[in-house]
Amino acid sequence: MxxxxxxxxxxxxxxxxxxxxxxxxxxxxxxxxxxxxxxxxxxxxxxxxxxxxxxxxxxxxxxxxxxxxxxxxxxxxxxxxxxxxxxxxCPGRPRTxxxxxxxxxxxxxxxxxxxxxxxxxxxxxxxxxxxxxxxxxxxxxxxxxxxxxxxxxxxxxxxxxxxxxxNNKLRLEVQKLTIGFSDLGNLSETISALVSQEVAQSVAKSVAQLVVQRDDFKSNYVQEMEKSKNLFNLLQEAKGNIRVFCRCRPLNLKEISSSSTPIVDLEAAEDGELGLITKTSTKKIFKFDRVYTLNADQSDVYADASPLVISVLDGYNVCIFAYGQSGTGKMYTMEGTVENRGENWGVNYRTLEELFKVVGDRKDLFDYDISVSFLEVYNEQIRDLLPLSPASNKIRLELKAAAWFHHAPILEAKVHNLGDVWTVLDDGKNARAVGSTNLNEHSSRSHCMLCIMVKTVNLVTCEVTQSKFWLVDLAGSERLAKSDAQGERLKETQHINRSLSALGDVMFALSSKRSHVSYRNSKLTYLLQDSLGGSAKTLMFVQISLLENDTTETLSSLNFGSRVSGISLGPTKKAGRQAKKGM
Structure with a gap:
C-alpha cells in the first residue's frame, strides 16, 4: 500500500x-x-x-x-x-x-x-x-x-x-592663443621699450636734478667753508700774523738757595705786559700778545698755539719757534721732558696729537697725506736727523727725497699715526748736536727743526693744497765773553749768533716792509723763508730768565721779541693750491 x-x-x-x-x-x-x-x-x-x-x-x-x-x-x-x-x-519472523x-x-x-x-x-x-x-x-x-x-x-x-x-575646438583655441601670445610678446616688447625709454628719461631727469642739487650744495658748501676759513683767518690776523708770547723760566732749587733776586715783574702779565728792572733800578715795560705767569703749565701754553693747527690743515704755512738764551726753557716749551710725558708734553707733541685728531674728524670731507722731516742747522750746515739705523727700517721704507718741498734735498718720513711720529722724533733727538757751556750743561749747539708736510685733497671741490708746519727749537743766544766758549764751542757760538742775527734782520726787513728780504744770509732763514713771509702765520716764544745775572741777555731777547711783535705781514694767503687731476 x-x-x-x-x-x-x-x-x-x-x-x-x-x-x-x-x-x-x-x-x-x-x-x-x-x-x-x-x-x-x-x-x-x-x-x-x-x-x-x-x-x-x-x-x-x-x-x-x-x-x-x-x-x-x-x-x-x-x-x-x-x-x-x-x-x-517489514522485518520479522520468517513465514511461508x-x-x-x-x-x-x-x-x-x-x-x-x-x-x-x-x-x-x-x-x-x-x-x-x-x-x-x-x-x-x-x-x-x-x-x-x-x-x-x-x-x-x-x-x-x-x-x-x-x-x-x-579636440578640433581646442586646436583652434591653441592656435588663437599662440597668435595672441605672439601679439602679447610684441606688445610686451613695445611696452618694455616705452617703459625703458620713460625710465631712462626719468633717471636722466633725476640725475640732472641731482647734479644741479650737488652743484648747488657744492657751491654752498664751498662758500660756507670759505666763509668759515676767512672768519677764522680774520680772527687770527686780528691777533696778528706774527704773534709773540713771553714765558719766564721759574727759579730752580739751586737758584732759590743762592738768594737770587728776580728782575722781572709779572704783576701785569694778564694784560700782556711785564716789567724788567734794570741795573739802574728802573722798570722797562714790554708788551706782547701773551705773557705767562710762573704758574702756567704746558697745556696753558699750547692752548694759545692750537688754532694754528687748523690753519695748517686749511692750507696755510705755519711756523712756531722758541727764542732765548741758553737755559731759559726753550727745549722744555717745544718738546717737554721724558718724565710724565702726558703732562709735560711740549708744543711739538701736542701739535702732532691735535693734528691727527682733526684729520680723523675731517676724514669724510678731506684726504690728508702727512709726512715729517727732522733736521738741524749746525755750524751753518743742514743735517738730516732721520736715522739710517736698522731699528728704523719700518719708517725708512716710506722715506723719500722731497727737494720740491724744501730748498734742500731733505728726507721725509710718511707718518700715519702718532706712534710713527714718536719713532722719528726719538731717533732724531739722539743724533742732535749737544754740548756743554758755562750757561747750560746740556746746551743745544744747533737749531733743531721739525717740519710737518701736509697735502690736503678736498673731496667735494677736488681742490689740492700743500702746506708746511715748522716747529723750531733755536740754539741759545749768548755772549761770547759770558759763555767762555773756546775752540769748537767758540765756532759753534759764532755760527749760532750769526744765524740769529740773520733772523733778526729778516724780521726787521719784514717790519719795514722792504721789497727785498735777505733770506739767504743764513741756512736758518733760508729754510724758513716761506713760513715767515706774507703767506704764513708765525708764533714766537720769547724765553727769558728771572736772574739778575742774565739781565743783559734777557733785555736782548725782550727787545728782539718786541721788534718781531710789531711786524704786520698783511692778509695771509694759502701756501700752495692746485686742481687735482683726474677728478
Missing amino acids: IFILGKLLLPALISLLAHQELKHFSPQVTTQFLWDSHTMEVGSHNDEDNNPPNSIEIPHDALNVGLGGIGNIGNFILVEKINIEEHAR YSSSERKQAANQRRREARQDQMLRHLKSEVHNLRNELKLKADSFEGTCSQPKLKFQHAITNEKMKVLKQE
Whole structure:
C-alpha cells in the first residue's frame, strides 16, 4: 500500500520540488526557464521568435543556483525511493507465503524493477535537462551580450566623435592663443621699450636734478667753508700774523738757595705786559700778545698755539719757534721732558696729537697725506736727523727725497699715526748736536727743526693744497765773553749768533716792509723763508730768565721779541693750491 502511495505521489512530489527550487531564481531566470520550457514543448526552432526580450538578463550566479536545484531534485527522488523501500520492508519472523503472495511478490519485484528503470530514466532526463538548461543559459548570455556590445560600441563611437570635435575646438583655441601670445610678446616688447625709454628719461631727469642739487650744495658748501676759513683767518690776523708770547723760566732749587733776586715783574702779565728792572733800578715795560705767569703749565701754553693747527690743515704755512738764551726753557716749551710725558708734553707733541685728531674728524670731507722731516742747522750746515739705523727700517721704507718741498734735498718720513711720529722724533733727538757751556750743561749747539708736510685733497671741490708746519727749537743766544766758549764751542757760538742775527734782520726787513728780504744770509732763514713771509702765520716764544745775572741777555731777547711783535705781514694767503687731476 505504501509502495502504491509513493508511486502515485512521486510525480507530484518531483513537480513540487522543482517548483520550490525555481523560487531561488530571480524573476528573469524563472521567465527564461518558462520560456525555454514553452519553446521545448512547442518545438519551435525559429531564432527570431525564440529570442527573449532584450530587457531579460540572467545572472550567471543565478543559473548555477538553478542547475544546482535540479541536481537536488534528483537526489531527493533517490532518497524518497530509499525511504519507500525501507517502509516496504517489514522485518520479522520468517513465514511461508502462498502462491498468491509469491505472485504478488513477483509482481512487486517487477514493479520495483520498473521503478528502478523509471528512476534511472528520470535521472537521465534530469541530467539532459541540466545540460540543456546550461546550453540555453550560455546561448542566452551570448545572445544578450551582443546587443550590449553593439550598444557600448555605438556609445564609444559617439563619444569619439564628441572628443574629436572638442579636440578640433581646442586646436583652434591653441592656435588663437599662440597668435595672441605672439601679439602679447610684441606688445610686451613695445611696452618694455616705452617703459625703458620713460625710465631712462626719468633717471636722466633725476640725475640732472641731482647734479644741479650737488652743484648747488657744492657751491654752498664751498662758500660756507670759505666763509668759515676767512672768519677764522680774520680772527687770527686780528691777533696778528706774527704773534709773540713771553714765558719766564721759574727759579730752580739751586737758584732759590743762592738768594737770587728776580728782575722781572709779572704783576701785569694778564694784560700782556711785564716789567724788567734794570741795573739802574728802573722798570722797562714790554708788551706782547701773551705773557705767562710762573704758574702756567704746558697745556696753558699750547692752548694759545692750537688754532694754528687748523690753519695748517686749511692750507696755510705755519711756523712756531722758541727764542732765548741758553737755559731759559726753550727745549722744555717745544718738546717737554721724558718724565710724565702726558703732562709735560711740549708744543711739538701736542701739535702732532691735535693734528691727527682733526684729520680723523675731517676724514669724510678731506684726504690728508702727512709726512715729517727732522733736521738741524749746525755750524751753518743742514743735517738730516732721520736715522739710517736698522731699528728704523719700518719708517725708512716710506722715506723719500722731497727737494720740491724744501730748498734742500731733505728726507721725509710718511707718518700715519702718532706712534710713527714718536719713532722719528726719538731717533732724531739722539743724533742732535749737544754740548756743554758755562750757561747750560746740556746746551743745544744747533737749531733743531721739525717740519710737518701736509697735502690736503678736498673731496667735494677736488681742490689740492700743500702746506708746511715748522716747529723750531733755536740754539741759545749768548755772549761770547759770558759763555767762555773756546775752540769748537767758540765756532759753534759764532755760527749760532750769526744765524740769529740773520733772523733778526729778516724780521726787521719784514717790519719795514722792504721789497727785498735777505733770506739767504743764513741756512736758518733760508729754510724758513716761506713760513715767515706774507703767506704764513708765525708764533714766537720769547724765553727769558728771572736772574739778575742774565739781565743783559734777557733785555736782548725782550727787545728782539718786541721788534718781531710789531711786524704786520698783511692778509695771509694759502701756501700752495692746485686742481687735482683726474677728478
